[in-house]
Amino acid sequence: MTNRPNSITLIPIAGIPEIGVGDDLVKIVSDAATAGGLTIENSDVLVFAQKIVSKSEGRIVDLNDVEPSNFARTLSTEVSKDPRLVEVILSETTKIIKMDQRKPEKGRLIVETRGGVISANAGVDASNVTGGDKVTLLPVDSDESARALARGFKERLGTEIAIIITDTVGRPWRDGLVDIAIGCAGIKALKDYRGEKDSKGFELNATVMAIADEIASAAGLLMEKADSVPVVIVRGYEFEKGGTGATELIRDPEEDLFR
Amino acid sequence: MTNRPNSITLIPIAGIPEIGVGDDLVKIVSDAATAGGLTIENSDVLVFAQKIVSKSEGRIVDLNDVEPSNFARTLSTEVSKDPRLVEVILSETTKIIKMDQRKPEKGRLIVETRGGVISANAGVDASNVTGGDKVTLLPVDSDESARALARGFKERLGTEIAIIITDTVGRPWRDGLVDIAIGCAGIKALKDYRGEKDSKGFELNATVMAIADEIASAAGLLMEKADSVPVVIVRGYEFEKGGTGATELIRDPEEDLFR
Numbered sequence: 001m002t003n004r005p006n007s008i009t010l011i012p013i014a015g016i017p018e019i020g021v022g023d024d025l026v027k028i029v030s031d032a033a034t035a036g037g038l039t040i041e042n043s044d045v046l047v048f049a050q051k052i053v054s055k056s057e058g059r060i061v062d063l064n065d066v067e068p069s070n071f072a073r074t075l076s077t078e079v080s081k082d083p084r085l086v087e088v089i090l091s092e093t094t095k096i097i098k099m100d101q102r103k104p105e106k107g108r109l110i111v112e113t114r115g116g117v118i119s120a121n122a123g124v125d126a127s128n129v130t131g132g133d134k135v136t137l138l139p140v141d142s143d144e145s146a147r148a149l150a151r152g153f154k155e156r157l158g159t160e161i162a163i164i165i166t167d168t169v170g171r172p173w174r175d176g177l178v179d180i181a182i183g184c185a186g187i188k189a190l191k192d193y194r195g196e197k198d199s200k201g202f203e204l205n206a207t208v209m210a211i212a213d214e215i216a217s218a219a220g221l222l223m224e225k226a227d228s229v230p231v232v233i234v235r236g237y238e239f240e241k242g243g244t245g246a247t248e249l250i251r252d253p254e255e256d257l258f259r
Numbered sequence: 260m261t262n263r264p265n266s267i268t269l270i271p272i273a274g275i276p277e278i279g280v281g282d283d284l285v286k287i288v289s290d291a292a293t294a295g296g297l298t299i300e301n302s303d304v305l306v307f308a309q310k311i312v313s314k315s316e317g318r319i320v321d322l323n324d325v326e327p328s329n330f331a332r333t334l335s336t337e338v339s340k341d342p343r344l345v346e347v348i349l350s351e352t353t354k355i356i357k358m359d360q361r362k363p364e365k366g367r368l369i370v371e372t373r374g375g376v377i378s379a380n381a382g383v384d385a386s387n388v389t390g391g392d393k394v395t396l397l398p399v400d401s402d403e404s405a406r407a408l409a410r411g412f413k414e415r416l417g418t419e420i421a422i423i424i425t426d427t428v429g430r431p432w433r434d435g436l437v438d439i440a441i442g443c444a445g446i447k448a449l450k451d452y453r454g455e456k457d458s459k460g461f462e463l464n465a466t467v468m469a470i471a472d473e474i475a476s477a478a479g480l481l482m483e484k485a486d487s488v489p490v491v492i493v494r495g496y497e498f499e500k501g502g503t504g505a506t507e508l509i510r511d512p513e514e515d516l517f518r
Contacts, residue, residue, distance in 0.1 A: 005481050005488060008269040098516045110516065118432045127466075168466075172431050172517035173377040175510045176449045176469025178476070180433070190435045207386075207427075210435025211480070217437070218477030221470070221496055222264050229264060237480055251434045257357045257369065258431030258517055 011038060011233040012222040021058040026152035029231050038233065040153065045162040045187060045234040047219035051125065051136055052230045053145050053165055053183075059137040061088050075099075079107025085124065085135065092122035092137055097259055115142055116250040117182050118259070119169040138167065142183025143245030150185040162186035162239060165246075166216040166223075172258065179220030181212035181246045188243035189213075210249055211239065270297060270492040271481045280317040285411035288490050297492065299412065304421040304493040306478035309441060310384065310395055311489045312404050312424055318396040320347050334358075338366025344383065344394065351381035351396055356518055374401055375509035376441050377518070378428040397426065401442025402504030409444040421446035421498060424505075425475040425482075431517065438479030440471035440505045447502035448472075469508055470498065 015032040019025070025048075033040055040046065054060070068076065068083035072090055076083035078101040086109070093111040097118055100108040113122045115138060123138035139145040146163040153161050165183035170176075181189060189212035219232035253259055274291040278284070284307075292299055299305065313319070327335065327342035331349055335342035337360040345368070352370040356377055359367040372381045374397060382397035398404040405422040412420050424442035429435075440448060448471035478491035512518055 005271050005483060007271065008477075008480060010267040010269070010477070012264050012266065100516050108516065168468075171469075173510055173515060174439070174469060174472065174508050176467050176472065176508060178469050178472050208435050209427075209479070210430075210433060210437050213433065213435065213437050214476040214479050217473040218267075218269070218480065220468070220473050221267060221477065224264060249433050249435060251432055256432060257359050257367065 005238065006236050008218075008234065008236040010218055010222055011235060012229040013038060013231040013233065014229055016052070016228075016230055019052045019055040021055065021060070023056045024152075025052065025056050026149060026156050030153070030156055032231075033233075040157055040159055040161060040233065041235065042159050042161065043235075043239075044159070045164060045215055045237060045239065046149070046153070047164045047166060047215060047232045047234060048146075048149065049223050049230040050123070050138060050142070050165055050167045050182060053139050053142070053149075054136045057139055057145065059139060060134055061137065063088070063133040063135060075109070079109050081107060081109070085121075085126070088135060088137070089122045089124050092124060112259075113138060114140075115182060116247060117167070117169075117180075119167065123167055123182075138182065139165065143185065143247060144183075146183035146185035146245065160186070162241070164212055164215055164219070166220065168220070179216040179223065181210075181216045181249060184212050184243065184246040184248075186241055187212060187215075188240040189246050189248040190243075191240065212246060212249060264497065265495050267477075267493065267495040269477055269481055270494060271488040272297060272490040272492065273488055275311070275487075275489055278311045278314040280314065280319070282315045283411075284311065284315050285408060285415050289412070289415055291490075292492075299416055299418055299420060299492065300494065301418050301420070302494075302498075303418070304423060304446060304474055304496060304498065305408070305412070306423045306425060306474060306491045306493060307405075307408065308482050308489040309382070309397060309401070309424055309426045312398050312401070312408075312442075313395045316398055316404065318398060320394055320396065322347070322392040322394060334368070338368050340366060340368070344380075344385070347394060347396070348381045348383050351383060371518075372397060373399075374441060375506060376426070376428075376439075378426065382426055382441075397441065398424065402444065402506060403442075405442035405444035405504065419445070421500070423471055423474055423478070425479065427479070438475040438482065440469075440475045440508060443471050443502065443505040443507075445500055445502075446471060446474075447499040448505050448507040449502075450499065471505060471508060 063084040066084040068087040072087040076086040095112040098110040149163045163185045166179040191211045193207045322343040325343040327346040331346040335345040354371040357369040422444045425438040450470045452466045
């Protein structure tokens with residue numbers, strides 16, 4: 001029983017109001033936690049759904065202000081999307097990974113975003129934004145957003161916590177979406193078990209776990225799509241501090257067999 | 260705060276001994292829980308690492324008993340693996356999805372297994388099996404293994420629980436491994452939010468979440484690679500009962516852009 005891990009608790013922070021541009025997420029989340037009888041403690045991981053971070057940072061585009069390019073118009077007919085939406089997606093895209101034009105009504109556009117994450121529609125999301133023609137974009141630099149939040153909580157509450165910002169993505173080969181980490185601060189996104197021995201004394205195979213993605217998925221269980229719970233406390237997980245952010249999770253394209 | 264979810268607790272069951280062929284996992288896990296002061300309760304999800312299920316089912320091959328085919332020999336030099344291991348991998352494979360021969364010393368063999376899961380080496384694993392030349396295979400039918408476990412706990416403890424069997428896999432585009440669900444019983448692997456309204460009253464975009472994979476990843480945080488914690492209780496997650504198993508998570512190849 002050496003090294004027996006403790007239980008982990010996933011605690012939803014409810015009562016977070018609709019977020020607007022410039023809102024102080026640190027204050028709002030701290031107040032919501034207090035109102036719900038919760039404390040934010042040292043060594044907690046606070047997991048944020050991307051949407052509220054994007055809204056607070058003003059990453060919202062009104063499609064009525066968008067003039068689609070000819071390329072966006074052509075592409076939009078092939079994947080059966082609003083050409084203005086395609087224009088916004090392309091503005092967030094560094095590379096088109098895959099397009100599905102076989103069934104335009106279900107057309108998919110899988111792209112690499114400026115942050116390196118590969119996902120459908122570059123994370124541009126039309127759901128749950130006030131005003132039917134508004135969409136949210138991913139934060140410009142989700143790791144920097146996470147670091148700013150970690151600093152904010154340190155200043156406000158004096159607590160050293162880790163921050164993970166998540167997005168909901170599809171995957172090759174598997175149905176259904178999962179949450180992954182697009183921004184991290186104060187936690188190593190990868191955990192390297194190489195060189196450690198297993199319980200029988202054998203050296204483990206090369207194994208590096210994507211801890212931040214696993215935490216994102218765990219928290220995702222509580223982030224109802226109705227968005228009433230955009231922040232979850234993960235308590236009791238023993239993680240390694242430091243790291244350089246969720247960019248550690250982006251596979252080197254040279255090493256990637258599927259792009 | 261209508262519909263505010265409860266906290267979820269991830270509880271490791273420690274003290275599970277090395278599992279051998281024919282061992283009664285239901286008894287062993289129940290006893291280990293009791294010894295650790297834990298109870299297994301109605302509506303718990305019990306998450307099993309694939310390895311102990313495979314061992315109890317005798318899904319172990321001694322490479323010394325394997326005679327590699329010519330094809331396995333050829334392939335083994337291209338990906339720099341033991342030809343006997345390649346023979347075993349091929350015996351579990353319905354389709355080779357991708358081979359990486361660019362750097363033989365890091366050669367990868369991504370295949371579709373008989374169960375439909377796509378992963379490296381068909382889930383054949385050489386780590387943590389007693390005897391250096393033994394490897395484990397995935398259960399023949401992980402959904403059936405999960406159903407048998409659920410029945411066993413119902414009979415032994417009278418509790419209605421869900422079972423998820425997990426494997427650790429790599430992914431395109433992202434570094435690090437995560438745990439996914441390869442077998443399920445008593446829980447719908449997918450949760451369909453389509454038609455529901457978001458918190459502002461807008462209808463949600465088509466969103467189907469891979470709940471079973473998210474639970475697998477959550478439990479994975481506690482399944483140290485040293486394998487001392489191969490079973491985790493997930494308590495407090497409100498899930499839909501029923502479903503037909505983890506095969507629901509396998510995307511229809513016709514709908515898949517990456518195969």
